[in-house]
Amino acid sequence: MAGFRDLDKALFPIKHISAVVKLFRSQLEDTNEPDLALLSIVIGLIENQLTSRSNAGQLIDSPETTVLPRFELETVENLYRKFKIVITGSVEPNKTKTYATRDLVKRVSDVIWNSLTRSYYKDRAHLQSLYSYLTGSKLDCFGVAFAVVAGCQVLGYDDVHLALSEDHAWVVFGPHGSETAEVTWHGKGNEDKRGQEIGKLDSARSWLYVNNKPVVCTRQMEVAALVSAINPSLNASVDATEVALLQQELLWLLYDLGHLKKYPMAIGNLGDLEEISPKRPGIACSALFEEAIDAARRFYNNQHVYPYTYQGGYYFRNKKYKEAFESWANASDVIRLYNYSRDDEEIYKEFLEIANEHIPYIMKIESSGFEANTILKKSECFANLLKFYDGICQWEEGSATPVLHIGWAKPLVNTISKFDADVRAQVHIVCDNMEEKLSKKNGSIFNNNNNNNYEKEYQATMSKSNNKDQTTSHFYPTIEALTAACSE
Numbered sequence: 307m308a309g310f311r312d313l314d315k316a317l318f319p320i321k322h323i324s325a326v327v328k329l330f331r332s333q334l335e336d337t338n339e340p341d342l343a344l345l346s347i348v349i350g351l352i353e354n355q356l357t358s359r360s361n362a363g364q365l366i367d368s369p370e371t372t373v374l375p376r377f378e379l380e381t382v383e384n385l386y387r388k389f390k391i392v393i394t395g396s397v398e399p400n401k402t403k404t405y406a407t408r409d410l411v412k413r414v415s416d417v418i419w420n421s422l423t424r425s426y427y428k429d430r431a432h433l434q435s436l437y438s439y440l441t442g443s444k445l446d447c448f449g450v451a452f453a454v455v456a457g458c459q460v461l462g463y464d465d466v467h468l469a470l471s472e473d474h475a476w477v478v479f480g481p482h483g484s485e486t487a488e489v490t491w492h493g494k495g496n497e498d499k500r501g502q503e504i505g506k507l508d509s510a511r512s513w514l515y516v517n518n519k520p521v522v523c524t525r526q527m528e529v530a531a532l533v534s535a536i537n538p539s540l541n542a543s544v545d546a547t548e549v550a551l552l553q554q555e556l557l558w559l560l561y562d563l564g565h566l567k568k569y570p571m572a573i574g575n576l577g578d579l580e581e582i583s584p585k586r587p588g589i590a591c592s593a594l595f596e597e598a599i600d601a602a603r604r605f606y607n608n609q610h611v612y613p614y615t616y617q618g619g620y621y622f623r624n625k626k627y628k629e630a631f632e633s634w635a636n637a638s639d640v641i642r643l644y645n646y647s648r649d650d651e652e653i654y655k656e657f658l659e660i661a662n663e664h665i666p667y668i669m670k671i672e673s674s675g676f677e678a679n680t681i682l683k684k685s686e687c688f689a690n691l692l693k694f695y696d697g698i699c700q701w702e703e704g705s706a707t708p709v710l711h712i713g714w715a716k717p718l719v720n721t722i723s724k725f726d727a728d729v730r731a732q733v734h735i736v737c738d739n740m741e742e743k744l745s746k747k748n749g750s751i752f753n754n755n756n757n758n759n760y761e762k763e764y765q766a767t768m769s770k771s772n773n774k775d776q777t778t779s780h781f782y783p784t785i786e787a788l789t790a791a792c793s794e
């Protein structure tokens with residue numbers, strides 16, 4: 307471990323953001339073991355000082371001139387020493403340079419776990435760093451996992467690394483990171499599974515464990531995780547701009563050093579910051595969202611949803627609704643391969659917001675009649691909408707927990723009925739697997755004879771809304787049938 311070297315101490319007292327970037331750069335470039343405890347304490351100290359008192363409104367223009375309150379070397383050294391004592395006081399260091407064992411990982415997790423405050427609001431902001439742990443004995447779910455990895459680094463186990471899904475964190479260890487272990491809790495009211503292997507149970511098919519395609523971090527990617535976890539929120543609606551600027555500068559440092567190449571969510575975080583306040587003329591935030599998607603496709607077999615919702619959210623905010631529909635259809639194309647489980651609430655809420663807030667909002671705007679180039683005339687928008695809904699239906703299929711309910715069907719029917727019949731007729735649905743899947747479930751809602759009552763019902767629904775008699779040359783699942791089939 308690089309440790310807290312004299313050249314790092316020389317940067318103190320820290321008065322500017324640029325000094326923090328220099329500290330991170332020297333830790334990242336000079337050694338292959340950047341000191342996770344040191345960097346987490348420094349970042350946590352800055353974040354907590356700048357978001358705890360009313361600091362809003364300070365003029366922020368550049369890393370060099372933005373004045374930070376002085377951060378004294380002594381404060382950091384005392385906390386750093388305290389962490390070392392907490393860890394080495396309870397677990398013997400790895401003198402023989404061997405691989406960590408499950409027992410060792412569990413013991414480090416127990417040290418952190420048993421030293422946390424008995425009960426506190428776990429979802430509060432600013433509970434992710436070792437500063438929070440050492441000064442307030444509070445950590446969030448991610449913070450516990452990070453602290454365990456930092457603790458194992460202090461003990462000299464360089465094989466223990468952070469593994470990240472889109473809503474959970476655990477550790478890998480042993481030869482080639484072949485072993486996995488839970489070290490923290492997940493969600494509310496769930497018994498923690500600390501010490502157990504990952505994804506052996508039914509959770510194997512849940513989005514929470516991303517089909518065993520987590521981001522397995524190097525030490526430098528663990529630094530990227532702590533930087534991504536920086537939370538600039540002063541309160542629900544205001545950010546401390548100097549904290550956001552510091553996070554953006556550090557993410558660019560990590561990006562330039564190549565440490566974000568396999569970390570889609572960190573690239574997405576940088577894209578969100580760049581949309582608000584671009585710092586790099588050559589790289590548009592839209593290019594960053596595409597890069598995150600490419601990384602998820604290349605390194606994680608396209609099993610991650612968030613890269614598409616980062617991109618969809620960007621298009622939505624910038625009124626590029628046709629493109630947003632495509633991103634959201636791609637997100638749905640990922641989730642359909644999973645089985646919905648009770649641990650997947652976060653992504654459920656994401657899809658619910660898209661289906662029942664964002665899409666209805668877009669429909670309202672687009673059907674206000676003032677949109678010359680309305681998406682209601684574009685068949686590929688209709689196609690992507692169907693793909694979006696179909697993915698959610700397939701997500702539900704085979705799951706123990708239902709996804710859809712009437713609250714989904716109303717906005718869904720309302721949305722689809724806004725497209726003109728001639729636009730809908732241009733969409734060719736190839737029911738390669740859907741037909742037999744659906745017919746397997748509850749009698750075919752597709753059949754090739756024309757007395758298909760679903761078909762008549764569908765036509766009736768559609769013709770009522772469009773007052774045009776149309777002859778469709780294709781069969782569609784009626785929305786009720788689709789919803790019924792999905793809610794099996």
Ligand SMILES: CC1(C)CN=C(N2CCN(c3ncnc4sc(CC(F)F)cc34)CC2)S1
Pocket residue numbers: 447448470471472473474475531534535571572575612615616619
């Ligand atoms: C498109 C979105 C709704 C925007 N922000 C999103 N985030 C997803 C989660 N975020 C993350 N960003 C970097 N790394 C990680 S690791 C992790 C799981 C946790 F348990 F460790 C979450 C996460 C950042 C914010 S997804």
